[in-house]
Amino acid sequence: MRPPCELVQKEYLPSLRANLAMRLHGSGQSQSEIARRMNITQAAVSKYLSQGVKKGSLQNHVDILAEKLVGMMLSDTPQQDMMVKEICRTCMYLRIGSSICKMHRDSLPALGEVKCQICTDLLAGEEKEFTSRGVILRDLQEALLQISITPEFSALIPQVRANLVACGDDAMTPMDVAGVPGRITLVNGRAVALTTPQFGASKHTAKLLLWARSNWPSIQACLGISGTKEIVNAARDSDFGMISLPMPATDPDAISEAAQKLVGSMREFLRFVAIHVPGGIGVEPILYLFGPNAVALADASISLTKKL
Numbered sequence: 001m002r003p004p005c006e007l008v009q010k011e012y013l014p015s016l017r018a019n020l021a022m023r024l025h026g027s028g029q030s031q032s033e034i035a036r037r038m039n040i041t042q043a044a045v046s047k048y049l050s051q052g053v054k055k056g057s058l059q060n061h062v063d064i065l066a067e068k069l070v071g072m073m074l075s076d077t078p079q080q081d082m083m084v085k086e087i088c089r090t091c092m093y094l095r096i097g098s099s100i101c102k103m104h105r106d107s108l109p110a111l112g113e114v115k116c117q118i119c120t121d122l123l124a125g126e127e128k129e130f131t132s133r134g135v136i137l138r139d140l141q142e143a144l145l146q147i148s149i150t151p152e153f154s155a156l157i158p159q160v161r162a163n164l165v166a167c168g169d170d171a172m173t174p175m176d177v178a179g180v181p182g183r184i185t186l187v188n189g190r191a192v193a194l195t196t197p198q199f200g201a202s203k204h205t206a207k208l209l210l211w212a213r214s215n216w217p218s219i220q221a222c223l224g225i226s227g228t229k230e231i232v233n234a235a236r237d238s239d240f241g242m243i244s245l246p247m248p249a250t251d252p253d254a255i256s257e258a259a260q261k262l263v264g265s266m267r268e269f270l271r272f273v274a275i276h277v278p279g280g281i282g283v284e285p286i287l288y289l290f291g292p293n294a295v296a297l298a299d300a301s302i303s304l305t306k307k308l
Contacts, residue, residue, distance in 0.1 A: 004095055004104040004119060012091060012100065014048075015058055019066035020073075021048040027074065037073045057099045065090045095119040132168040133199065136178050136220075136294075140166050140197040143221075143294035147184065152305035153191045158226040159284050161185050164193075165205045166221040166294040171213070175199060177206035204252050205288070208275070211256035212290045215263055216270055219290045221297040227285030232276050234307035235287060239300065240274040241266050248280035255288075272300055 017038065024034045031049070035042040053059070065086060072083050094100040096119055105112045125131050143164060147153050156162065165179035179202030180193045187194075200206075209222035225231065236242050243262050249255045259275050266273070272291050279285035291297030 002108055004100055007100055007103050008091055012058060015054060015056065015062050016066060018048040018051060019053050019062050020069060021045050022053055023066055023070045025049055057103065058094065061090055061094060061099065092123045096123055136166050136168055137197050139294045140164065140178055143298035144193045146298045146302065147191050150302050151190060153302060154186055154189055155305055155308055156225040156231060156301060157184065157186055157191055158286060162191065162223065162225050163202050163205045164223045164294060165202050165209050167209060168220065171210060174203045174206035177202065177209055179206060207252035208256060208288055212273060215267060216273060218292055219273065221291050221294045223289045223297050223301055225287050225289065225301065227276050227287035230308050231304060232287055234304040235274045237307060238304060240272045240289065241270040242274050242276060244276040245278060248278050248283040250283060
């Protein structure tokens with residue numbers, strides 16, 4: 001019950017912070033300025049400066065990383081996400097058969113006895129679950145980018161806003177489906193996701209995607225857009241197999257139950273599927289589009305805008 005994360009917390013991060021503080025101090029930065037740049041307290045900066053940089057097996061890698069991070073911190077436009085990425089990249093590198101791995105094995109001899117390769121398996125692409133989740137998130141981000149740079153997509157956004165979700169082959173629950181927290185909204189006339197995709201972010205659209213996969217296993221993405229007559233007709237004239245519900249519905253279970261009764265001959269292989277949920281009193285018409293992945297579905301939905 002002693003994971004390598006303990007060494008990261010006790011050895012790697014303190015060593016890196018002390019190294020950064022010393023380098024920034026050497027460049028003429030005050031303690032308060034160092035604290036601001038490193039997002040730590042001034043008291044912590046004072047402690048790191050008084051302790052100095054400890055020698056150890058991590059030193060060479062930490063020196064290289066610290067030099068790179070200081071350059072990023074002192075740039076005109078420091079990028080926090082890129083700095084965190086560099087810190088995590090070095091950490092993962094050191095955990096795959098390198099210094100942190102050796103330190104961890106030395107602290108727990110039982111790991112050496114079984115020739116522990118846990119970090120290698122988890123971080124080097126051996127775990128399909130991890131790599132699959134990364135692919136899904138990157139696919140979603142690419143799809144959202146395509147949507148955001150297409151001004152015409154704004155015509156597809158319903159009043160309740162849109163959402164795009166995607167999953168892998170092993171998805172069983174909404175927590176296995178990635179979506180956009182807060183949905184896709186309009187900003188200056190463009191469809192924009194205000195936050196990055198996350199797993200478990202959407203329950204409503206995720207449930208519909210899981211239902212669709214029970215009928216068409218190749219489907220791995222769902223997008224909810226406006227269901228006006230013009231948009232529905234454009235989808236009919238495109239590659240979407242259309243299911244039109246007879247009555248308005250808002251609950252995903254009610255929508256999937258009603259749609260299941262109409263699947264019929266559409267159980268054959270379909271690359272793209274659509275469910276039209278009509279509007280009613282206080283209910284906006286919605287069109288749910290389904291496709292093989294987020295990018296392909298985004299491209300197909302963008303093509304609808306050319307037919308409006």
